[in-house]
Amino acid sequence: MFWRCPEEEVETLKEQRRIVVIGGVACGPKAASRARRCDPKAKITVIEQGEFISYAVCGLPYYISGVIKERGALLVRTPAFFKKVAGIDVLTKTHVLSINRAAHVVETVNIETGQPSTISYGKLVLATGANPITPLVPGHNLKGIFTLKEMPDADTILTLITSQRAKKAVIIGAGVIGMEMAEALVTRGLKVTVVETLDRVLPTILDSEMAAFLSRHLERQGVNLLLGQNVTAFEGDSKGRAHRVVTESTTLEADLVLSAMGVRPDTKLAEEAGLVIGPTGATSVNKYLQTSDPDIYAGGDCVENNHLITGARVYFPSGSTANKHGRVIGTNVTGGHETFPGILGTSVLKVFDFTAGRVGLGEGEARAAGYDVVTSLVPNPDHSHYYPGAKDILVKLLAARKTGVILGGQVVGRGEVAKHINILATALTLGCNVDTLANLDLGYAPPYDSVVSPVHNAANVIRNKVSGLAKGLGPAEVKAKIARNEDFILLDVRDKEEWERWRIEAPQHKLLPQEELREQCSKLPKDKEIITMCRRGIRAYQAQRTLEGERFSNVKFLDGSIVAWPYETAGSEQNDNKLLLQTDALPISSSLEEDSP
């Protein structure tokens, strides 16, 4: 039961009930608000370095792009509101110098006045967040190398853009902020180059083939991608302002340089106070979000989390997690015993008119964790193909071969991505296997889903593979076989018309439409390796089974077929439907795929 403020306890619990929160965004205010509701009489103080509190950090790229027009919409709360409504004291522009754990006090200084102060606590909450990383290369101290962390960062960038000075931007890092800002800056009319050290966009979210799929869409939007390249220097103009970004292979002119290489947890206070820092470099907390000092809690972007699949400690900052942390901490600093179970590393983001999302482990991570991984790669319309407005999404699902337990999933496309990510997030949290996933009683009606949902299909392809019925090869494997000039047949079972519109050009290619396959297959060599393909993979899989029925000995199908093929293709359609992935625009023959694995 929660405290109801019996008057006689006020004195004895006085110290206990002094709650001090360091950090005024996301986790901090949430912890304070929750603590207030759990204990209407506790003394609660929130300390924030900056001018603003409780604002919507995740909205900043959209404020810069102009999608969010009113800056005020992002400023959720004011200190006055907290005081008047919740009886919470908020000190802004206040820097915490140190924590004296023995004395249970924090030493602060007002940044404007220089006025020092000592604030005592019964329970202390560290919600100090994280700081953006910038590349420590020659020139990194030049002016005009921006990061995007706080409201004033957004204000400065927006001023630079709207004052018409910035025409060319270089973004360093193709992670979430990098992608969101690429969209924002292109929307604002800038010419954008993204430089990424790793070999793909969204490297912590998407596996190679999924990232390659998204990259083509980015390039279509005019984004220049420089992947697998490090920034080696910044060069400044006469005013000491960065105006060139030098990479290993080129030099890029830039009116605006944004470093979006990710963030590092702000653990300075915790470290100086002698609290345990975890292997990830973030503050270590137990399941109650308590640090190594039981009177000090920590949450949000400054702590590490338990990964629900691997059980490993991971650093994965997220606004949504920070809010959940805040609630748990608010409960516990007022006498509760709530636990935070952990995270899946779920991400979803808008990338122009595509959405990309991920949950759980990527293929590399899953293999590294020792799993024998089976994957499916399935393009699907996001609702019934005959109901207007259906858009394709590409689903990659990963499961453990032995148990069928789902390990992770990635979804990219113009259709409804977040919806499927959420199904998978719920499934992963609860230890779902592919059999259960394939039979989930999801909400079906033609405007909202196909009668067999994309996640059902993705699960069934894995079941088919595990049972030996389906033999899939991923696009990267097939591409490598083509590149090695291997002796096999890439058997396209689509219509000639479909093939003319859009095709993979390879010496191994052969067209034999599905409708002729039964009659004509005797003309194919029975023992040669055959890889069947079609538009989305269903006909290719059917063809694999038909050929096996005719005692062909070495048949596989191309996972996801041409829709999921992220590499070069030929034909007119590639400029329309493939990258746009609008099922709407598909010819009627595509309904031939209206079956499910």
Added chain:
Amino acid sequence: MFWRCPEEEVETLKEQRRIVVIGGVACGPKAASRARRCDPKAKITVIEQGEFISYAVCGLPYYISGVIKERGALLVRTPAFFKKVAGIDVLTKTHVLSINRAAHVVETVNIETGQPSTISYGKLVLATGANPITPLVPGHNLKGIFTLKEMPDADTILTLITSQRAKKAVIIGAGVIGMEMAEALVTRGLKVTVVETLDRVLPTILDSEMAAFLSRHLERQGVNLLLGQNVTAFEGDSKGRAHRVVTESTTLEADLVLSAMGVRPDTKLAEEAGLVIGPTGATSVNKYLQTSDPDIYAGGDCVENNHLITGARVYFPSGSTANKHGRVIGTNVTGGHETFPGILGTSVLKVFDFTAGRVGLGEGEARAAGYDVVTSLVPNPDHSHYYPGAKDILVKLLAARKTGVILGGQVVGRGEVAKHINILATALTLGCNVDTLANLDLGYAPPYDSVVSPVHNAANVIRNKVSGLAKGLGPAEVKAKIARNEDFILLDVRDKEEWERWRIEAPQHKLLPQEELREQCSKLPKDKEIITMCRRGIRAYQAQRTLEGERFSNVKFLDGSIVAWPYETAGSEQNDNKLLLQTDALPISSSLEEDSP
């Protein structure tokens, strides 16, 4: 492992491998296609009474409304396709007269030619579907009382509409087809009345307060609802065509009468063959979807299902379930051992620009099943309030008080309903409790979700109630207290401006804005019953806690507050935002609710 057609087995397994499927829509063709892929050499025959097979029944209302323009889009497959591509024989316009289980044959007759035939089977699949119910009242044999089951039904209705003759329609039944057809016919310019025996719309999907919420939206669209009324007779014109529908209280003119009272499983063949029919009146099957005869399988709308929450046998026809059944059956008739776990009764449907959905148990069902039920009723924007285009949805969540296990959920609104239904469907299937639901690592970004998702909020309200922190009263309870003229204070803690725009008028009403509550609460009587309210319930809950902190002894809050209040309200906004529920249009003060429980 799956059969790979070893030639020596063909003879011995010959009879086994003759698969006959009765029924050519959804489950039937799916079973046949799956069987073909599992066994490329089995002899497979599909028998269908009608002219068409494998068409999209669920699309018919949208074909009638004109949203789906091409009739051909609904016709997924032709018999010729099945023959050529899959080697499956399809007999259309063929009626099955009887099943001779001893001889393993079915007796058929061609409906056009009268030609009888005997077809032998090794495994038989019953996918006979269901038949619409019509009211057996005087005049029920008149011409022009339509049902919507098959393509030709849609054709006839559409001809009647487009030939301009039909101006007024009466739909009997406010279930899924009734609602979808109400939208279709209003879209076509008809004046529509829906007559429903029970006291609410979508009675098998929505609890009373959720249904009342949807009803107001239907009425705004011009649909005339006659709830809690039976049809007592049909009256015909001189041509013997129904043109009046008589109910207990009124007589309705009708150019078009549609009976949408639900369906009954078509079990005629099964019953006559002596197969076990279950307590629901549908064919009984085990988890392998085998009937009481191990060589006869059944699936789709003619069988009953296991309910995953109660374990009871239920009749719940669904196109999505039928397809899942088909896959399981296709596997098992070719030697596999796949199981179908059961259903949750998940429904989602479009009702004009609202969506309504449900999963698991309703409140009445849950109580009848013996659960001590806790509910939450939470209106939420479907993505971050500051990102354009957010729309409200109203979530009702039900959990067992003792275990916290989720029992069911309902969602209604203009925003993304199916997405949240799917999270809940996945959660329910896997036995999720409210603690786990509240901490699900869902995909968050401002265009797709709020930092605290609607399902998180719904789970947290239940946790707050179970812990004793929050004390909610539902709208029906509060309305009853007002009606009984009870002595309590309905304390509205919104701003005066919000109150003027939209309010509940009751003698018990008192306005005391949240910002003044701490200072002014001493003027309220400490021991009188106080029910706090605001826009969505968050401020009301905060106020409950504030007053409890000031030692008020009997404070509760109105669940979902005015947004979820489905009864009469006053003020100008009720005509705009309430029923439209567009967060977009809300004044900035609504951001005061940007906190979570």
